[in-house]
Amino acid sequence: MRWVIGLIAAVAVLIALPLVVESAFAIDICIRILLFSFIGVAWNLMGGYAKQLSLGHAAYFGLGAYTSTILQINYDISPWIGMVAGGCVAMLASLPIGWLCFRLRGPYFTIATIATAQALMLIFLKFRDFAWGAEGTTIPNLGNAPLMMQFEEKAGYYYVVLGLLALALAINYKIEKSWMGYYLVAIGEDEDAAEAVGINAPRIKRDIYLISSFLTALAGTFYVQYIYFIDPATAFSFNVSIEAALVSIVGGIGTLWGPVIGTVLLETTSALLQSWLGSGIGGIQLTIYSLILMAVILWRPTGIMGYFYELAARRRARLVKA
Amino acid sequence: MADALVIKKLNKRFGGLRAVQDVSFTVRENETLALIGPNGAGKTTAFNLIMGFHRPDEGSVTAFGTEIVGMRPYQVCAQGLARTFQVAKPFGGMTVLDNVMTGAFLHYRNPEEARDKAREVIEFVGLSARESTAARDITTIDQRRLEMARALATQPKILLLDEVMAGLNPSEVDQAVALIDKLSGSGLTIVIVEHLMRAIMAVSKHIVVLDHGQKIAEGNPKDVMANPEVIRAYLGSYAHSPNGGVA
Amino acid sequence: MVGTIIQAVINGLLIGGIYALVSIGVTLIFGVVKIVNFAQGEFVMIGMYISFFLSTQLGIDPIVSLVVTMPVLFVVGVLVQHFLIRRVLGPNDMPQIFLTFALSLLLLNLSLMLFTANYRTVHTWYSDEAFHFAGLYVPYAKLIAFVVAMALSGCLWVFLRTTDLGKAMRAASQNRDVASLMGINPDRVFAVAFGLALALAGAAGSLLMPFQSAYPFVGQVFVLMAFIAVVLGTLGNVIGALVASLLMGIAESLGIQFVGADSGLLVVFVMFLLTLVFKPNGLGGGKAR
Ligand SMILES: Nc1ncnc2c1ncn2[C@@H]1O[C@H](COP(=O)(O)OP(=O)(O)OP(=O)(O)O)[C@@H](O)[C@H]1O
Ligand SMILES: [Mg+2]
Numbered sequence: 010m011r012w013v014i015g016l017i018a019a020v021a022v023l024i025a026l027p028l029v030v031e032s033a034f035a036i037d038i039c040i041r042i043l044l045f046s047f048i049g050v051a052w053n054l055m056g057g058y059a060k061q062l063s064l065g066h067a068a069y070f071g072l073g074a075y076t077s078t079i080l081q082i083n084y085d086i087s088p089w090i091g092m093v094a095g096g097c098v099a100m101l102a103s104l105p106i107g108w109l110c111f112r113l114r115g116p117y118f119t120i121a122t123i124a125t126a127q128a129l130m131l132i133f134l135k136f137r138d139f140a141w142g143a144e145g146t147t148i149p150n151l152g153n154a155p156l157m158m159q160f161e162e163k164a165g166y167y168y169v170v171l172g173l174l175a176l177a178l179a180i181n182y183k184i185e186k187s188w189m190g191y192y193l194v195a196i197g198e199d200e201d202a203a204e205a206v207g208i209n210a211p212r213i214k215r216d217i218y219l220i221s222s223f224l225t226a227l228a229g230t231f232y233v234q235y236i237y238f239i240d241p242a243t244a245f246s247f248n249v250s251i252e253a254a255l256v257s258i259v260g261g262i263g264t265l266w267g268p269v270i271g272t273v274l275l276e277t278t279s280a281l282l283q284s285w286l287g288s289g290i291g292g293i294q295l296t297i298y299s300l301i302l303m304a305v306i307l308w309r310p311t312g313i314m315g316y317f318y319e320l321a322a323r324r325r326a327r328l329v330k331a
Numbered sequence: 332m333a334d335a336l337v338i339k340k341l342n343k344r345f346g347g348l349r350a351v352q353d354v355s356f357t358v359r360e361n362e363t364l365a366l367i368g369p370n371g372a373g374k375t376t377a378f379n380l381i382m383g384f385h386r387p388d389e390g391s392v393t394a395f396g397t398e399i400v401g402m403r404p405y406q407v408c409a410q411g412l413a414r415t416f417q418v419a420k421p422f423g424g425m426t427v428l429d430n431v432m433t434g435a436f437l438h439y440r441n442p443e444e445a446r447d448k449a450r451e452v453i454e455f456v457g458l459s460a461r462e463s464t465a466a467r468d469i470t471t472i473d474q475r476r477l478e479m480a481r482a483l484a485t486q487p488k489i490l491l492l493d494e495v496m497a498g499l500n501p502s503e504v505d506q507a508v509a510l511i512d513k514l515s516g517s518g519l520t521i522v523i524v525e526h527l528m529r530a531i532m533a534v535s536k537h538i539v540v541l542d543h544g545q546k547i548a549e550g551n552p553k554d555v556m557a558n559p560e561v562i563r564a565y566l567g568s569y570a571h572s573p574n575g576g577v578a
Numbered sequence: 579m580v581g582t583i584i585q586a587v588i589n590g591l592l593i594g595g596i597y598a599l600v601s602i603g604v605t606l607i608f609g610v611v612k613i614v615n616f617a618q619g620e621f622v623m624i625g626m627y628i629s630f631f632l633s634t635q636l637g638i639d640p641i642v643s644l645v646v647t648m649p650v651l652f653v654v655g656v657l658v659q660h661f662l663i664r665r666v667l668g669p670n671d672m673p674q675i676f677l678t679f680a681l682s683l684l685l686l687n688l689s690l691m692l693f694t695a696n697y698r699t700v701h702t703w704y705s706d707e708a709f710h711f712a713g714l715y716v717p718y719a720k721l722i723a724f725v726v727a728m729a730l731s732g733c734l735w736v737f738l739r740t741t742d743l744g745k746a747m748r749a750a751s752q753n754r755d756v757a758s759l760m761g762i763n764p765d766r767v768f769a770v771a772f773g774l775a776l777a778l779a780g781a782a783g784s785l786l787m788p789f790q791s792a793y794p795f796v797g798q799v800f801v802l803m804a805f806i807a808v809v810l811g812t813l814g815n816v817i818g819a820l821v822a823s824l825l826m827g828i829a830e831s832l833g834i835q836f837v838g839a840d841s842g843l844l845v846v847f848v849m850f851l852l853t854l855v856f857k858p859n860g861l862g863g864g865k866a867r
């Protein structure tokens with residue numbers, strides 16, 4: 010019961026936030042936090058629960074971004090529809106990519122995912138006929154056009170990405186509580202043992218990859234609508250792949266709230282750095298991120314959520330003894 | 332009684348090594364068959380071949396009349412076969428209960444039902460006190476119990492047990508023997524790999540002996556133990572391995 | 579036409595020598611320590627910056643500066659192995675992958691902060707010189723780099739075949755327990771393997787400097803190439819990595835020549851993906867079931 014009240018209160022605060030906060034900079038940070046939490050949750054479904062450590066999710070981010078933008082600019086189709094279409098394109102793409110990459114295990118799976126995302130970026134760099142090549146394109150600004158996913162106020166974008174995150178968390182929650190969640194963790198722990206108890210590991214991995222890439226593609230559409238610009242380097246940015254994994258690991262791999270907590274920590278750190286030092290010094294953000302990542306891996310491999318669980322378990326143990 | 336598991340002319344090579352050579356045997360329904368042999372005889376490999384973890388080079392395996400060679404392990408499991416691993420493979424980060432639930436999901440997709448079924452099996456193998464401990468934090472002996480519980484949760488008709496009694500003290504062996512008797516009493520067909528002769532004699536009336544991948548003897552315990560080839564195989568293994576192979 | 583092809587093959591072969599140094603390092607670490615070093619390319623980058631500063635500050639020729647970069651990076655490798663890698667060795671993939679990955683990010687972004695994204699170039703007397711024969715063109719700088727790279731690979735091969743430590747490494751890459759049976763402290767074997775691999779990366783950096791600009795992202799090009807070569811050449815196999823690297827260089831060069839200046843990498847990726855499709859088991863990463 011306390012749990013439900015807490016959740017309702019949190020949702021109320023999140024909905025009221027843009028009405029209270031005036032600063033565009035602050036809203037922008039909130040949007041970034043929600044967006045990367047969303048991407049993190051999408052990654053975590055596959056990377057965290059099933060431990061299929063992909064560093065190629067930018068592939069789906071980019072496919073989502075390009076699908077909706079091409080549909081919008083060339084065919085005047087609303088990005089709302091384009092977003093779903095992008096998700097479907099990403100799902101289709103994940104089938105052959107998954108078929109290839111899942112043949113490898115461990116670090117070589119990771120490398121193969123990097124390679125496929127990079128290959129997609131190179132393809133979009135090369136083919137200017139349907140996708141504007143390396144220069145990319147700006148997305149026409151229509152003023153306030155909610156039906157075309159464009160808003161004059163940043164608050165509009167805020168609510169869109171808040172909705173996306175809520176959707177992803179709901180999906181994640183459902184999966185975690187069902188047989189699928191148990192199967193994912195089992196596959197992540199030991200694929201042979203998982204198959205021995207009747208788990209069709211290839212199919213489960215394929216299915217979760219479909220879901221994960223679909224969600225990641227939605228983020229891509231949202232992002233290019235938000236910045237009004239697309240080019241291969243942005244849409245297929247390796248940084249997207251990195252951050253998706255990073256926020257999950259720092260926050261707590263394979264937990265519902267891990268990616269959200271990880272993103273809050275990393276993005277506020279980076280926003281603080283930016284306001285102290287200005288954005289003049291290139292590389293400082295990722296320098297700090299990588300130090301945090303190393304610290305987490307060396308001292309808290311279960312992430313922040315894992316640490317909370319340990320504390321809770323210890324407290325329970327003490328209560329039992331007392 | 333009907334045949335549960337029929338193995339015919341099974342062969343597996345690893346590079347130049349013939350790990351399993353022309354092995355055939357039949358397990359009757361509700362029988363407990365013991366598969367024995369010195370270290371490296373090919374017992375675990377035979378299990379891997381039956382369960383689909385390795386693909387045999389030649390040979391056939393039928394379970395209740397269905398050919399299962401060429402199936403993947405999860406398909407074999409769906410045919411009603413389950414196994415334990417000689418080196419336990421628990422899902423370390425999950426609790427004991429969750430581990431066993433993954434097995435129960437095969438027949439009960441609803442988590443509540445799966446949980447109930449899992450609890451029954453955990454109770455049966457005597458792990459209830461450890462139910463909410465992470466599997467990586469329980470003793471190796473408890474991990475073997477967990478292996479059994481997880482396999483049983485899939486409600487198999489044929490159970491393959493790979494050295495589940497290794498490292499147990501005498502009273503624990505008695506418990507394990509009682510457990511296997513109880514399983515057999517409930518109608519299960521069991522193939523057990525074990526080095527401990529006392530336990531084998533207690534649970535099984537039919538023994539198959541492997542050595543260097545080949546079946547060298549088969550029959551009731553007394554005849555098999557008196558078979559000169561078997562004695563030679565075991566003596567040879569004493570002579571070769573510094574710590575004396577067989578328990 | 580034939581001339582163009584031969585020229586492209588020569589170009590590819592020469593750069594493939596550098597790829598070989600990087601991928602032999604990756605494969606050595608994978609074979610012995612059983613981890614994939616995502617930061618290998620960043621050590622090439624560090625090697626390049628060391629050579630760059632030695633050259634601009636002290637006037638030392640980049641190729642001569644090998645004698646500095648290799649020992650420095652060897653020590654760095656031993657330290658990295660001792661203080662970082664050693665702590666995450668175990669059955670779990672996640673910390674291993676992301677520790678070296680974090681190290682790669684850290685080095686890359688630190689150098690972005692320290693050195694900015696500017697391109698740094700060293701101009702030597704042989705930078706613009708080349709052999710000309712039969713209409714073909716072989717730049718001195720790349721030729722020297724290739725020859726030295728092959729010589730270093732040869733030295734490593736001899737080291738692995740003849741010395742006790744080298745034999746222990748080969749044993750370790752086949753079976754962990756054998757190494758400890760040989761009475762050699764595995765920690766030492768690991769540290770030396772890591773050191774050697776990084777020394778090779780440093781050497782690659784120095785050899786690149788006369789014809790390639792240094793910038794923080796430079797290592798990424800090489801490491802990607804190296805990973806692919808290592809996967810193609812079967813993991814943990816030095817000769818395989820060498821041959822695969824040379825082939826990758828040639829494929830890339832042919833791609834640049836015949837598909838377009840920006841398509842070298844694309845061709846290589848396509849090759850990689852095709853290999854995944856048709857030869858998944860030759861790729862050591864796919865564990866036998
Ligand atoms: N995946 C594999 N690749 C190569 N060789 C293998 C493989 N699995 C088993 N072997 C070899 O096959 C032979 C039979 O091994 P197996 O594990 O089946 O023996 P076992 O009878 O179970 O012995 P133990 O009593 O020691 O468990 C051994 O020589 C072993 O080294
Ligand atoms: Mg065995």
